[in-house]
Amino acid sequence: AMDYERNKALLLELQRAAGTGNDRCADCGDPDPEWASYKLGIFICLNCCGIHRNLPEISRVKSLRLDFWESSLIEFMRNHGNLWAKAKFEAKVPLYYYIPKSHDCLVLRQQWIRAKYERGEFLDTQVCQDPCSAGSREGCLWKLGKGRRQFQKRQFLLSAKEGVMKYYSKESKGPKAIISIETLNAMFQVEKIGHSHGLQITYITDGQTRNLFVYHESGKEIVDWFNAIRAARYHYLKTTFPNVPEPELIPRITRNFAKEGYMEKTGPKQKEAFKVRWFCLDSQERNLIYFKNPLDAFAQGQVFIGRRDEGYEVRDDLPQKVWMKKKKPVITLVTPVREFVFICENDRKQKEWMDALNKVITQL
Numbered sequence: 001a002m003d004y005e006r007n008k009a010l011l012l013e014l015q016r017a018a019g020t021g022n023d024r025c026a027d028c029g030d031p032d033p034e035w036a037s038y039k040l041g042i043f044i045c046l047n048c049c050g051i052h053r054n055l056p057e058i059s060r061v062k063s064l065r066l067d068f069w070e071s072s073l074i075e076f077m078r079n080h081g082n083l084w085a086k087a088k089f090e091a092k093v094p095l096y097y098y099i100p101k102s103h104d105c106l107v108l109r110q111q112w113i114r115a116k117y118e119r120g121e122f123l124d125t126q127v128c129q130d131p132c133s134a135g136s137r138e139g140c141l142w143k144l145g146k147g148r149r150q151f152q153k154r155q156f157l158l159s160a161k162e163g164v165m166k167y168y169s170k171e172s173k174g175p176k177a178i179i180s181i182e183t184l185n186a187m188f189q190v191e192k193i194g195h196s197h198g199l200q201i202t203y204i205t206d207g208q209t210r211n212l213f214v215y216h217e218s219g220k221e222i223v224d225w226f227n228a229i230r231a232a233r234y235h236y237l238k239t240t241f242p243n244v245p246e247p248e249l250i251p252r253i254t255r256n257f258a259k260e261g262y263m264e265k266t267g268p269k270q271k272e273a274f275k276v277r278w279f280c281l282d283s284q285e286r287n288l289i290y291f292k293n294p295l296d297a298f299a300q301g302q303v304f305i306g307r308r309d310e311g312y313e314v315r316d317d318l319p320q321k322v323w324m325k326k327k328k329p330v331i332t333l334v335t336p337v338r339e340f341v342f343i344c345e346n347d348r349k350q351k352e353w354m355d356a357l358n359k360v361i362t363q364l
Helices: 002-016 046-053 071-079 082-089 106-118 219-240 246-252 347-362
Strands: 035-037 042-044 061-063 136-144 151-159 164-168 177-180 185-188 199-205 208-215 259-265 275-282 287-291 301-304 313-315 330-334 339-343
Touching: 002 071, 035 046, 042 046, 042 082, 046 061, 046 106, 106 219, 136 219, 151 208, 151 219, 177 199, 185 219, 199 219, 219 246, 259 347, 275 347, 313 347, 330 347
Parallel strands: none
Antiparallel strands: 035 042, 035 061, 136 151, 136 208, 151 164, 164 177, 185 199, 199 208, 259 275, 259 339, 275 287, 287 301, 313 330, 330 339
């Protein structure tokens, strides 16, 4: 019992020790990890621990507080630790590779952990792929078809060199779409697509936002596609903006929407009936895009959101001439051209949307 308590105290001391990186999860960066892999010598959070459990050949986990730790294991942890593991297993992570955080979907975190420890993709011995060749990929993905009824297998081709992504259907001889990497974006949308490997690809065609919803049965395959798109985007950005420093380019490779969800909107005269629409806020492009349904291919419209000093404002009341029978949580988005009126489901959603919109208005 004395050994148990003493070793637990030593382990917790080690977890908090300065200069070890042990105070944050080795895989997702979450603070105060409560678990450890005694085979890899790293401290990890509960979520990442669940992934490590499924890799018994390379990782074995214990709780810092609940399990008994032998003195030899404490010594092993002392000689290794998170910074040691980072230097070894993340020696050659390409700049375009997406490193997931704790809030990211399971497939991204799973494949990051497997790529590091199981496949050794980022070890010092690996040759770093240049973004142009890493941004070239060919293969099949399941794509949501017209009418949002079913997914169909489609051939996709990505070429960083040509600066395009194409996809083909069985019937067509030529590509169904040629997508410029300039406006290409990809984000994981697990809940929305209803698949644990669901990826939303967006791009601009004829001035309109276009969505493709895809997945692959293999987690590795879909994450490889995602990182290939990132490599192609990185290559495009580096070539187009050679003087922009790296830290400014990286966030522009791909992005998630700042917020998504249902609101009701009325027309420009503000006398039309309110209709439920699915809204996506793209803070980087400063656009509030709206769709009839979350899985629609094309947007119905979008509102550009400028800065406060340009006359943009968010209010929680109705414009003077507009009235409603029932009092509901509303948002008025003021632009130099017109005022947009939205109804939210409840007060909490209203606050979330207002906070998200204000963030865009105040960003430079």
